Amino acid sequence: MKQGNYRTIFNRRIADQYFQMRLEGDCSAFSRGGQFVDIAIDGFFLRRPLAVREWDSCSFDVIYKTVGKGTEALSLITPGTVLNVLTGLGNGFDPYSCKDAALLISGGLGVSPLFSLAKELVRTGKKVSLIAGFNKASEIILENEYRELGVNLHIVTMDGSAGTRGLVTDAIAALKPEFDYFYTCGPKLMMKAVCTSLTVPGEASLEERMGCGCGICYGCTCHTVKGPARVCADGPVFKKEDIIW
Numbered sequence: 001m002k003q004g005n006y007r008t009i010f011n012r013r014i015a016d017q018y019f020q021m022r023l024e025g026d027c028s029a030f031s032r033g034g035q036f037v038d039i040a041i042d043g044f045f046l047r048r049p050l051a052v053r054e055w056d057s058c059s060f061d062v063i064y065k066t067v068g069k070g071t072e073a074l075s076l077i078t079p080g081t082v083l084n085v086l087t088g089l090g091n092g093f094d095p096y097s098c099k100d101a102a103l104l105i106s107g108g109l110g111v112s113p114l115f116s117l118a119k120e121l122v123r124t125g126k127k128v129s130l131i132a133g134f135n136k137a138s139e140i141i142l143e144n145e146y147r148e149l150g151v152n153l154h155i156v157t158m159d160g161s162a163g164t165r166g167l168v169t170d171a172i173a174a175l176k177p178e179f180d181y182f183y184t185c186g187p188k189l190m191m192k193a194v195c196t197s198l199t200v201p202g203e204a205s206l207e208e209r210m211g212c213g214c215g216i217c218y219g220c221t222c223h224t225v226k227g228p229a230r231v232c233a234d235g236p237v238f239k240k241e242d243i244i245w
């Protein structure tokens with residue numbers, strides 16, 4: 001983990017309530033897709049944790065939804081503004097657990113932290129499919145980016161306004177994709193349904209309200225078969241078999 005100041009390159013609306021923000025600064029603490037950052041926002045005591053979509057040697061970006069005062073304040077940040085950020089938090093997804101073919105399953109914003117994982121899997125010659133669930137067509141994000149990577153993308157929406165109508169688990173049952181490992185990120189109920197219905201091994205990225213974001217306060221503790229675990233430091237990604245839903 002590193003703490004540093006990061007300059008805002010852009011911060012723009014990309015769909016309904018969704019914003020993408022790119023920040024410039026030291027990215028040496030990032031090692032895996034699925035890690036997150038904790039951003040200090042003026043006027044707020046606690047930092048706000050956001051998953052990293054992608055990074056390079058000198059900048060990274062996050063995609064966030066405005067759900068409350070913190071993310072609303074974040075959406076007003078203008079280019080050039082400097083933010084204090086903890087980077088390289090959490091363990092991220094393990095790309096080496098997949099042998100040949102990976103299935104990625106996302107719900108809503110869960111499609112963002114899976115992006116760097118998909119890039120790494122494609123780079124190492126794995127076949128990558130993504131079943132991405134959204135509520136409606138106007139909430140779809142990153143479709144072109146995944147297609148440009150060469151990921152076999154299938155979109156499902158709850159209201160049928162794009163892709164096939166229904167749940168990601170309906171799409172898995174209908175498409176019967178071939179894969180030896182899965183990675184999932186999204187609403188807890190969706191991930192529970194995915195993890196308990198698939199017999200193939202995999203991992204899921206959990207989310208809890210966070211205090212410190214870096215392993216000190218134990219405010220994000222969840223229960224696993226190995227005992228209590230801190231989502232921020234021991235996760236947020238956990239092996240399917242370790243999670244107690």
Ligand SMILES: Cc1cc2nc3c(=O)[nH]c(=O)nc-3n(C[C@H](O)[C@H](O)[C@H](O)COP(=O)(O)OP(=O)(O)OC[C@H]3O[C@@H](n4cnc5c(N)ncnc54)[C@H](O)[C@@H]3O)c2cc1C
Nearest residue numbers: 036048049050051063064065067068069070071207208209
């Ligand atoms: C590891 C991690 C990664 C995350 N990645 C992303 C991301 O990539 N993009 C994104 O938009 N959000 C992400 N979140 C959630 C994000 O941190 C919260 O939405 C944000 O902190 C809300 O701040 P706020 O001040 O706007 O809302 P608040 O005023 O704090 O809360 C508004 C509403 O959102 C709910 N809420 C707030 N935080 C959470 C949370 N952590 N889990 C569930 N419900 C919450 C509250 O219960 C309340 O109903 C992530 C959270 C964690 C722990």
Ligand code: FES
Nearest residue numbers: 211213217218232
């Ligand atoms: S948020 Fe403090 S230990 Fe996880």
